[in-house]
Amino acid sequence: MISKRIREIAKLIKKEYSFVDIGCDHGYLALLARENGNKNLIICSDNKEGPLNNARKNLENYNNILFVLSDGLKEVNIQTDVAVLAGMGYLTVKNIILDSLDYFKNCKQIIIQVNQNVSLLRKWLSDNDFKIVAERMIYEYKYYEILVIENGKMKLNEEQIMFGPYLLKEKSETFIDCYKKQINKLNKILNDLNNEHPDRLKIEKKVLKMKKMLED
């Protein structure tokens, strides 16, 4: 059963675009793209043989798919329209982009889903002349944020960096549930901390920002 997270990412890849799935693992994203009618070149890349072989097996009935053993895009030498980076950490993603900056700058879109530190990612993207053009939040045992990126400038304020400019505008039910749960969790932590604890102020400020954002 392919995860809701991967399905959401697949929906964001336009049918007319070729793409590279960096860290493809099982290759499910390519599978869904083919099922969705995308007939363009797909490059499945991973830095480990095991996952790449799983992708090869899962995709043996499809053509126009290249399998490349590569750390990031170092061994990928065909430019695609879209690059996908999903299920990895912020630092890994940032380093993969920096190692092949020209490739990413020549993509029509980049789709990124990092497992944590999404705010740091937003800040880094805006500092490096990438702009967010769409965002999705989904819940599947935990909350995931998916960013669609293009080349260009964006100016984000502190609130947009923290919550996401498009997620903030939309304030979907999933988004509201996410922050209500976070506020409850942080309030529980605060209840257990004594008044002099060094983390107290930081957590209180975070809770206030979330409450204010939900009320606005």
Ligand SMILES: C[S@@+](CC[C@H](N)C(=O)[O-])C[C@H]1O[C@@H](n2cnc3c(N)ncnc32)[C@H](O)[C@@H]1O
């Ligand atoms: C947690 S899996 C995520 C798989 C899939 N992208 C997803 O979202 O479900 C991370 C995959 O990225 C691969 N990976 C980690 N670092 C990488 C790198 N520097 N270059 C290419 N692949 C990498 C791992 O081998 C693994 O298959």
